[in-house]
Amino acid sequence: MTTLDIAHESREAAPAGAAPRAKPSLVGLTRPQLMDALKDFGLPEKHLRMRAGQIWNGIYNRGLTRFDGMTTLSKELRDKLGQGFDISRLDIVTEQKSIDGTRKWLLRLPSAVPGVPGPEIETVYIPEEGRGTLCVSSQVGCTLTCTFCHTGTQKLVRNLTAGEIVGQILIARDALGEWPDGGRNSEDRLITNIVMMGMGEPLYNFENVRDALEVVSDGEGLSLSKRRITLSTSGVVPMIEKAGEEIGCMLAISLHAVNDETRNKLVPLNKKYPIKELLDACRNYPGVSNARRITFEYVMLKGVNDSIEDAKELVRLLKGIPAKINLIPFNPWPGSPYECSDWAQIEKFADFVNRAGYASPVRTPRGRDIMAACGQLKSETVKKRASERFRDARAEA
Numbered sequence: 513m514t515t516l517d518i519a520h521e522s523r524e525a526a527p528a529g530a531a532p533r534a535k536p537s538l539v540g541l542t543r544p545q546l547m548d549a550l551k552d553f554g555l556p557e558k559h560l561r562m563r564a565g566q567i568w569n570g571i572y573n574r575g576l577t578r579f580d581g582m583t584t585l586s587k588e589l590r591d592k593l594g595q596g597f598d599i600s601r602l603d604i605v606t607e608q609k610s611i612d613g614t615r616k617w618l619l620r621l622p623s624a625v626p627g628v629p630g631p632e633i634e635t636v637y638i639p640e641e642g643r644g645t646l647c648v649s650s651q652v653g654c655t656l657t658c659t660f661c662h663t664g665t666q667k668l669v670r671n672l673t674a675g676e677i678v679g680q681i682l683i684a685r686d687a688l689g690e691w692p693d694g695g696r697n698s699e700d701r702l703i704t705n706i707v708m709m710g711m712g713e714p715l716y717n718f719e720n721v722r723d724a725l726e727v728v729s730d731g732e733g734l735s736l737s738k739r740r741i742t743l744s745t746s747g748v749v750p751m752i753e754k755a756g757e758e759i760g761c762m763l764a765i766s767l768h769a770v771n772d773e774t775r776n777k778l779v780p781l782n783k784k785y786p787i788k789e790l791l792d793a794c795r796n797y798p799g800v801s802n803a804r805r806i807t808f809e810y811v812m813l814k815g816v817n818d819s820i821e822d823a824k825e826l827v828r829l830l831k832g833i834p835a836k837i838n839l840i841p842f843n844p845w846p847g848s849p850y851e852c853s854d855w856a857q858i859e860k861f862a863d864f865v866n867r868a869g870y871a872s873p874v875r876t877p878r879g880r881d882i883m884a885a886c887g888q889l890k891s892e893t894v895k896k897r898a899s900e901r902f903r904d905a906r907a908e909a
């Protein structure tokens with residue numbers, strides 16, 4: 513299959529990616545955090561709310577990456593802010609476009625150690641009829657080791673900051689040409705939905721994900737309502753209620769199996785939080801109702817979890833929970849130990865689930881040719897010991 517590889521200049525610019533950010537970033541700060549940062553920077557108390565609003569507008573409605581363009585601020589203040597803070601984008605390493613229109617960006621985060629390039633993450637945009645979904649990463653790698661997931665083969669390198677989570681959306685808006693106003697006032701905005709389904713387990717990076725989503729859903733900025741934001745978790749039970757209370761977005765659960773024996777193999781976290789506890793947490797998810805259903809994701813693995821008995825048990829387990837079911841054909845990756853269920857079997861499974869009252873459940877794989885489909889994301893970044901990092905830095909210097 514043909515894919516379009518767009519190499520950006522920053523690919524060549526290893527030294528840029530290898531330099532730690534000199535100034536703190538304002539991107540991804542919630543409004544109160546932004547006001548605090550400005551206060552600590554010495555701005556007068558009585559102007560804080562207004563200044564924060566002006567800066568907010570510049571970043572999230574106009575897509576500015578420098579203070580120069582914030583003409584509602586005096587030239588003097590713009591210069592001063594520019595000396596103290598950063599509002600620039602993450603580096604784009606590559607951008608790929610699938611034949612089906614899906615786009616994937618490999619992004620480089622700021623470096624923590626001079627001379628060593630920062631870690632890399634992936635973000636995916638999936639255009640569909642009437643909507644456009646951005647699949648956002650929350651961690652570099654993942655601590656969990658789900659056996660069907662490519663990210664699960666990559667150790668956790670680190671959590672993303674709130675700014676790095678929001679930064680993925682800003683980059684996608686740049687690429688899609690959605691400024692000024694971030695598409696907010698347009699009937700046909702291109703990014704209509706956000707799914708926290710990229711690399712990482714969002715509930716293991718709770719505070720940063722919560723803050724990022726507060727910024728993203730702010731009605732005076734990017735303005736994506738919480739009903740259009742879905743957080744997917746492999747089942748971190750103790751954090752589910754907290755997520756409902758403090759984030760309040762839509763919830764998706766990576767269920768993938770209907771008995772603990774199989775789920776222990778597919779999602780090893782199940783040994784800690786088995787299916788019953790997980791489903792109890794779903795029943796109690798704050799705000800759950802027939803209008804705000806929980807999505808249960810179910811990856812179709814040949815001969816593992818795809819029998820009609822499994823489908824029956826799935827329907828039985830979900831009884832009483834306002835639920836949607838998303839059947840995901842398994843997306844292979846190099847060396848993956850599973851096969852995707854046969855299409856006829858997926859249809860049978862889907863039919864059964866449909867007849868039980870769950871609509872349109874099969875998720876068509878998108879962007880498989882550029883390894884952008886669910887579970888195919890993985891960057892080359894590895895966690896090095898500090899001693900290795902210093903050795904590499906010395907060797908490069």
Ligand code: SAH
Pocket residue numbers: 658660661662708709710711712713714744745746765766809810811840841842843844845886887888
């Ligand atoms: N860590 C979170 C979110 C990221 S994964 C979670 O596990 O929910 C997003 C979805 O893709 C999850 O349902 C995940 O189980 C699924 N997935 C992972 N690998 C996959 C693969 N190879 N094929 C299809 N879906 C996969």
Ligand code: SF4
Pocket residue numbers: 654655656657658661662663664665710711712713746766
């Ligand atoms: Fe981590 Fe989710 Fe992949 Fe499991 S499926 S390894 S939790 S990213």
